Amino acid sequence: MNNFLVIGSGAREHAIVNALYSSRLDSKIYCIGNSYNPGIMKLCFEYVVGDYNSSSFVVNYANKNKIDYAIIGPENPLEAGVSDALWEANIKVVGPKKELAKIETSKAFTRNLQVDYGIPGGPKFQSFTTLNGVAEYFEELNHEFVIKFDGLAGGKGVKVYGEHIETIPDALDYCKSIIDSGGSFLIEEKFIGEEFSLMSFCDGKNIQHMPIVQDHKRAYENDSGPNTGGMGTYSDYNHSLPFLNDTDIESAKKINLLTMEALKNKTGMDYIGILYGGFMAVKNGVRLIEYNARFGDPEAMNVLSILKTDFIDICKRMVSASLDKIKIEFENKATVCKYSVPNGYPDNPVKNQIIDISDIKDKDKLFYASVNIEGDNLIETGSRTLAVISVAETIVDAERSAEDNIKRVKGPVFHRSDIGTKELVDSRKSNMDKIRC
Structure with missing residues (x-):
């Protein structure tokens, strides 16, 4: 008998819990969610609502319940280093450590990794922390570009010129809004397909x-x-x-x-x-x-x-x-x-x-x-x-x-x-x- 902890309480995590529950192998399923998900609750031995982005909260809960394996559903706990903390507590984790999770949490990290290691499939791109050179780079890409907030945005941080943004002033305004919030962004060539x-x-x-x-x-x-x-x-x-x-x-x-x-x-x-x-x-x-x-x-x-x-x-x-x-x-x-x-x-x-x-x-x-x-x-x-x-x-x-x-x-x-x-x-x-x- 193994104890599994699933972190997250959305439909994705409901599917993960369902897959664990359907296993031929005996297990006890625990879950930490941010609200009460009735589908997950029905399948779990125990379900608690708490801050699953808090490494200390998650590790304390895992230790208390003698968790053997953890599966991290959402991206935010990965960025918060919850996987690292669980491994340090000798709990095996399906979900990469914080540095590795940069493959999602930082667009610049991913593109630079592609360049540094010769991984095909990348676009022309530049990273920006100010508006200096932005308009010129739009021109260089013949106005076929995508603006990407360099961080987590729930799938909503990408703006495609000609689809989400119709004019260059609007594109510059979006870039400025990212800078004003203390963020950075990438401009990439737009793919058609x-x-x-x-x-x-x-x-x-x-x-x-x-x-x-x-x-x-x-x-x-x-x-x-x-x-x-x-x-x-x-x-x-x-x-x-x-x-x-x-x-x-x-x-x-x-x-x-x-x-x-x-x-x-x-x-x-x-x-x-x-x-x-x-x-x-x-x-x-x-x-x-x-x-x-x-x-x-x-x-x-x-x-x-x-x-x-x-x-x-x-x-x-x-x-x-x-x-x-x-x-x-x-x-x-x-x-x-x-x-x-x-x-x-x-x-x-x-x-x-x-x-x-x-x-x-x-x-x-x-x-x-x-x-x-x-x-x-x-x-x-x-x-x-x-x-x-x-x-x-x-x-x-x-x-x-x-x-x-x-x-x-x-x-x-x-x-x-x-x-x-x-x-x-x-x-x-x-x-x-x-x-x-």
Whole structure:
């Protein structure tokens, strides 16, 4: 019997806890969340609400409950050094140490790592802490640029010129707002293509890859509106996507491997946990957009829903540098995940409203996110509220089932009905065909 501690209380962590709970291996599951997630609470031996970014709080709780393994869901505890503190307390952690987590927490760190270690797929870029030279660099990139806040921003710190920002004065204003808040930023060349996510299990020496997923960051139908943490995702039965070819997939896998190895060479430490590459397929190959140092949300729900290999076994292999001793397998099924979010999300969401899920047919495919429990009521707390996942033979069939469930959520919420539809998936392939013709 092993004691597992999951840190975090969103839909991603609900999926992680569900994967632990489904294991054939005996375990006790504990969780530290920042609110009461009813889905996680139902599966845990103990659930507490506390500051999971506090190393002392987490370590004290872990020691008190004789925790053997910890899994860190969100990025903020990684940046706060919670993984380092747990390892120092002799608790094995799925989630990289603070220095390694810079692969997500610092855009400049990632781009410089690519340059220093010859990792392909990077853009032209420059880092800035003032406005000096910014307008000139816009010109150098022929106004085909992206501005990236150099830090954590919940998936909302990236502004693409021509999409989120329409004029050069607006671009300069955004840069100034970052500087005024004490931050820094990167300006990168803009890639044209289709995005996809490749997450990999890492033990610092070995790497095994998960099925490829496509996320949808924009809030509204047809990829319009502001960026969000992710409104939904889909994956295909063959673990690729209709707009990708075999060379694209192998290129992305190679970049993830080279990055894990470069992190070891740069820091002297093993990268243990999930390495999540955000990629773009372009006219002549694959480019790296960014890295995350943990499971994606929603992507975790897609891949863990079709994982055949025991998740506890995978976790134990990651922390013992023995991933090469198992073959991680996934079902050959398609998945679609859709989020229900509060009206006004992401910029001005309604908060603390009652959500009714009584009409949802398959509650086993429901993952709770930014919610709380007050009496007998489920309350949305202002961010993404809950997600449904559907698994089927095809993306189209999975989408129909996911849509049928998510539309049954009652309350001041909305979702993107187009994610996973034949029309949207076909448009992605058509767009990629045009780019590569």
